[in-house]
Amino acid sequence: MNKEKIVLFEKKQECCGCTACAAVCPAQAVTMQPDEEGFLYPVINEEKCLHCRACIGVCPFKD
Amino acid sequence: MIYGVYAAIHNDRNIVSASQSGGAFTALSDVILDMGGVVYGCVLDRTFRAVHMRADNKAQRDLMRGSKYVQSDLGSTFSQIKADLAAGRTVLFSGTPCQTAGLKKFIGDKGERLYCADIICHGVPSPAVWKSYLKWQQSRKRRRITDAVFRNKEGHGWHSHFERISFEDGTEVSSNVYANVFYGHHPLRPSCFSCPFKSLERQGDITIADCWGIDKIAPELDDNTGISLMLVNSQNGQELLDKAGDNMVLQPIDIENVMQPCLKEPFPEPEDRDVFWQEYRTKSFGYIARKYGRYGADRTPKMLVKRAVGKIRRIIR
Numbered sequence: 001m002n003k004e005k006i007v008l009f010e011k012k013q014e015c016c017g018c019t020a021c022a023a024v025c026p027a028q029a030v031t032m033q034p035d036e037e038g039f040l041y042p043v044i045n046e047e048k049c050l051h052c053r054a055c056i057g058v059c060p061f062k063d
Numbered sequence: 064m065i066y067g068v069y070a071a072i073h074n075d076r077n078i079v080s081a082s083q084s085g086g087a088f089t090a091l092s093d094v095i096l097d098m099g100g101v102v103y104g105c106v107l108d109r110t111f112r113a114v115h116m117r118a119d120n121k122a123q124r125d126l127m128r129g130s131k132y133v134q135s136d137l138g139s140t141f142s143q144i145k146a147d148l149a150a151g152r153t154v155l156f157s158g159t160p161c162q163t164a165g166l167k168k169f170i171g172d173k174g175e176r177l178y179c180a181d182i183i184c185h186g187v188p189s190p191a192v193w194k195s196y197l198k199w200q201q202s203r204k205r206r207r208i209t210d211a212v213f214r215n216k217e218g219h220g221w222h223s224h225f226e227r228i229s230f231e232d233g234t235e236v237s238s239n240v241y242a243n244v245f246y247g248h249h250p251l252r253p254s255c256f257s258c259p260f261k262s263l264e265r266q267g268d269i270t271i272a273d274c275w276g277i278d279k280i281a282p283e284l285d286d287n288t289g290i291s292l293m294l295v296n297s298q299n300g301q302e303l304l305d306k307a308g309d310n311m312v313l314q315p316i317d318i319e320n321v322m323q324p325c326l327k328e329p330f331p332e333p334e335d336r337d338v339f340w341q342e343y344r345t346k347s348f349g350y351i352a353r354k355y356g357r358y359g360a361d362r363t364p365k366m367l368v369k370r371a372v373g374k375i376r377r378i379i380r
């Protein structure tokens with residue numbers, strides 16, 4: 001499998017914080033964490049990540 | 064595709080009073096609960112944080128009434144819904160269009176028993192700003208906050224927007240400082256300025272909203288107690304409305320007459336959004352309240368203090 005680092009969003013405008021990526025992750029590698037403005041964003045734990053890309057596929061902001 | 068557009072008012076006036084608009088959410092969720100299903104929606108928890116919760120009875124569902132103008136924390140809601148569906152339960156999810164879109168993609172083709180009601184969404188402010196606002200109100204009063212209502216319809220009518228904060232000594236503050244900061248758009252989530260869901264292509268089976276514009280087309284319906292707008296967007300939505308319809312006065316209306324900005328396009332990001340956040344981080348909330356919330360700007364006192372009769376419900380930590 002491609003071991004490239006998974007990037008869920010380049011800019012904050014591209015993530016609404018819906019938690020779908022965290023819910024779908026088979027490795028529980030995604031947790032929602034607050035940024036400096038107090039909004040939750042997904043953060044991937046690289047050590048747990050299986051690079052399956054399920055999180056990218058489920059994201060409603062990537063259609 | 065839109066199956067129908069209605070102005071809707073619940074037959075029970077007490078339910079209309081307790082809801083943000085005309086009580087459409089209660090009528091829809093009653094159908095689901097009566098058939099043994101579960102309802103997910105946004106409540107304010109004991110610390111006044113907006114969070115999504117699960118309800119399998121009406122008392123729990125009632126806590127979801129009222130708009131919380133702050134981004135809700137979904138927690139593990141999506142996984143809980145997946146488990147409920149797998150167990151054969153019927154589920155109604157209520158939330159923002161983007162939450163609904165994420166849920167639907169997550170559930171995928173296992174969603175025959177999933178009904179979604181999305182709101183027409185102005186955008187969601189930061190939970191941090193809401194918390195700072197409450198702390199500011201608390202420090203001005205030197206009393207603990209026991210209740211908070213984002214848009215106090217009972218006190219000021221459906222068309223207006225004042226928040227009501229209640230304190231442990233039984234007093235209340237009616238203010239529009241938070242509302243003004245919200246409508247300035249500075250505290251909204253960045254994604255709200257590029258939101259792809261502000262259109263008539265809806266995410267929910269039914270969209271529920273305030274029926275703004277009704278005073279122009281059917282003024283006889285508008286006594287300022289609240290009217291819901293309902294857009295029926297799918298066959299499932301139509302079936303749900305058919306069952307809920309008996310409990311509401313439904314008047315078909317022309318979508319052209321109720322096209323509000325949030326059905327058309329996102330708001331532009333304020334040019335001074337960075338300035339707001341810089342000031343939010345470095346100055347007191349009193350400064351934010353004056354500059355962005357019009358606190359002290361008008362001659363008439365913005366804060367009307369009243370004796371409250373309501374009982375103490377929640378204590379801020």
Ligand SMILES: Cc1cc2nc3c(=O)[nH]c(=O)nc-3n(C[C@H](O)[C@H](O)[C@H](O)COP(=O)(O)OP(=O)(O)OC[C@H]3O[C@@H](n4cnc5c(N)ncnc54)[C@H](O)[C@@H]3O)c2cc1C
Nearest residue numbers: 082083084085086087088104105129131157158185272273
């Ligand atoms: C942040 C926000 C922005 C809104 N913007 C608009 C707008 O621009 N135009 C418009 O017409 N209507 C808007 N609404 C919807 C409107 O205020 C009413 O919520 C809607 O009409 C339902 O009224 P009701 O009487 O049927 O429901 P009620 O019984 O009052 O139920 C409220 C419903 O809203 C949901 N809800 C409350 N707070 C949140 C939240 N923070 N996140 C997700 N779901 C929540 C609850 O789960 C419940 O389903 C907005 C609501 C929110 C929360």
Ligand code: SF4
Nearest residue numbers: 025049050052053055
């Ligand atoms: S790529 Fe797969 S394992 Fe890695 S975070 Fe995304 S869903 Fe989880």
Ligand code: SF4
Nearest residue numbers: 015016018019021059
């Ligand atoms: S699925 Fe997409 S929009 Fe939703 S939280 Fe994850 S990255 Fe953000």
Ligand code: SF4
Nearest residue numbers: 160161184186255258
């Ligand atoms: S405006 Fe769009 S991105 Fe922002 S909360 Fe509403 S639906 Fe989500």
